[in-house]
Structure formats: structure tokens, C-alpha cells
Amino acid sequence: MKGSSFITYLLLFFSGIFVVIMIYFAINILIINIVKSNYIASKRSAEFFASTLNSLFSSTANVSFIVILPKIDAKFYFYEDKVIAEIGNDVYSEKIFKPNYINLKVKNNPIVVRKEFQTQIFITKINNEIKIE
Amino acid sequence: MKSKSNNLKLQIHVIPEVSLDILMLIISLSFALGMFILYSEYNLELIKNDSNLTKIANFLEVVLGNKCLLYEKFNSKGILDYQKLSSGNLCMNLEYGLNFYVEGRKEFSFLKDCSKEKEVVRVPLLIAKNDKIVEGYVEAC
Numbered sequence: 186m187k188g189s190s191f192i193t194y195l196l197l198f199f200s201g202i203f204v205v206i207m208i209y210f211a212i213n214i215l216i217i218n219i220v221k222s223n224y225i226a227s228k229r230s231a232e233f234f235a236s237t238l239n240s241l242f243s244s245t246a247n248v249s250f251i252v253i254l255p256k257i258d259a260k261f262y263f264y265e266d267k268v269i270a271e272i273g274n275d276v277y278s279e280k281i282f283k284p285n286y287i288n289l290k291v292k293n294n295p296i297v298v299r300k301e302f303q304t305q306i307f308i309t310k311i312n313n314e315i316k317i318e
Numbered sequence: 319m320k321s322k323s324n325n326l327k328l329q330i331h332v333i334p335e336v337s338l339d340i341l342m343l344i345i346s347l348s349f350a351l352g353m354f355i356l357y358s359e360y361n362l363e364l365i366k367n368d369s370n371l372t373k374i375a376n377f378l379e380v381v382l383g384n385k386c387l388l389y390e391k392f393n394s395k396g397i398l399d400y401q402k403l404s405s406g407n408l409c410m411n412l413e414y415g416l417n418f419y420v421e422g423r424k425e426f427s428f429l430k431d432c433s434k435e436k437e438v439v440r441v442p443l444l445i446a447k448n449d450k451i452v453e454g455y456v457e458a459c
Contacts, residue, residue, distance in 0.1 A: 192339040239376040243383025
């Protein structure tokens with residue numbers, strides 16, 4: 186019986202730790218999904234634009250495509266060495282690696298996205314020139 | 319005979335209780351461990367992804383399609399010119415170290431040596447050397 190009660194106390198101890206861990210995880214997941222949702226969105230979008238542009242820099246083909254953005258309030262800045270995504274108060278910048286011979290032309294920098302209507306970004310690559318509008 | 323039956327009863331009473339406790343302990347521990355693994359992966363994927371590997375891979379992709387390094391006869395991504403490599407003009411700012419290996423030997427090194435770095439991306443490529451295509455690879459760190 187002594188052994189049994191010891192294991193019960195041990196079980197209680199671990200269940201206490203378990204409850205604390207569960208509360209910690211739940212709070213963290215809530216923080217990630219509610220408080221940091223804009224940060225995640227800005228990081229994802231900056232990474233998307235950076236990897237897309239890097240692929241275009243290294244491509245030898247001429248391509249053009251449209252990016253349909255979701256209905257959110259956001260700003261996207263395109264510079265020679267980085268892409269910055271600003272959603273809400275959260276800003277995330279991602280490096281891009283542009284060779285010297287490529288001209289990056291951006292119409293209306295930053296590109297402003299509004300919640301009210303759908304925004305599309307046209308990306309065109311013709312030889313050594315990339316246009317974003 | 320009576321004492322034997324008492325012992326048997328005692329054994330039957332004690333063993334299932336202890337085993338149930340142990341089982342509950344194992345279940346709760348495995349549940350907590352499972353939650354921890356799920357949480358850590360969730361967190362890692364969304365927030366704590368500070369690894370440079372994605373940036374290095376992007377950088378390498380640009381290097382492999384760089385017109386200042388491509389072999390003009392094919393003009394195809396991943397086939398580089400030995401002479402252009404030896405000239406050292408990459409037409410871009412080097413953010414990460416680059417090491418080119420031709421036929422297993424390290425021939426060109428830019429910015430830094432990658433052999434001692436932890437985060438290294440290695441990509442195989444073809445190099446046109448004296449109008450012959452030889453195999454090689456590039457490391458970026």
C-alpha cells in the first residue's frame with residue numbers, strides 16, 4: 186500500500202506539472218494566433234516576394250504573372266537589396282540578391298493594399314528588366 | 319489453506335491498483351511529451367525560424383542563374399563558365415561565402431571558407447572548362 190500511495194503522489198506531482206505546461210502552451214498558441222498574426226503574415230509575405238524575385242533574377246526566361254493579394258491593410262516596399270512587408274504595426278524585411286545588370290522598376294513604391302477592395306500586383310520580366318506594378 | 323487464500327486475495331487487490339497508477343503515469347507523461355513536441359514544432363515553424371538556410375538557398379539560386387557566370391553556349395541555369403569564374407566578377411554583392419569545387423577539388427573561394435561553418439548549402443553543378451563539361455559543386459555559407 187505504501188508503494189501505491191507513493192505512485193499516487195508522483196502522479197499528482199506530474200499532473201500538476203502537466204497542467205502548468207498545458208496552460209503555458211495554450212497561452213503561447215493564443216498569443217501566436219491573435220497578437221502575432223500580423224507579424225506572421227508580414228514575414229510570410231516578405232519571404233514570398235523575396236523568393237519570387239530571387240527566382241526571377243536567376244531565370245533566363247521572360248515571364249509575367251499576377252499576384253492576387255488578400256483583402257488586408259498592408260504596404261509592400263521593394264528596394265534594391267530588400268523587400269519590406271508592413272501589415273498593421275508589424276514590419277518584416279527580407280533580403281534579396283539582385284545582380285548588377287538587372288533593373289528593378291517599381292511603380293508606386295510602396296504598393297499599398299487596402300481592406301476594402303482586391304489588389305493585384307503585376308510582375309513582368311523582360312530580359313534584364315523587372316517591372317512591379 | 320486459509321492463509322494461502324488470504325495471500326492470494328491480497329495479491330489480487332494490490333497488483334491492479336499499482337499497475338493502473340503506472341499506466342496513468344505513462345499515459346500522462348506521453349501526453350505531456352506529445353504536446354511539447356507538437357508545440358515546439360508549431361512554434362519553430364511559425365516564429366522561431368531564424369535559420370539562414372533559406373536566405374543562403376535563395377542566394378545560391380541567384381548565383382547559379384547569374385549571367386556573368388553562365389556558359390554562353392548553353393545559357394542555361396547551373397552550367398557555369400570556368401574562365402568567368404576565374405575572373406572573379408560575380409556582378410553582385412556577396413552576402414555569403416561561396417566555394418566552388420571542380421572535379422572534387424576546391425578551385426575558387428569567395429568571401430570566406432565554408433568548411434568550418436555550420437549552416438552550409440551545397441548544390442551540384444556543371445562547369446565548362448576548356449570546352450569540356452565537368453562536374454562540380456558549390457557551397458554557400
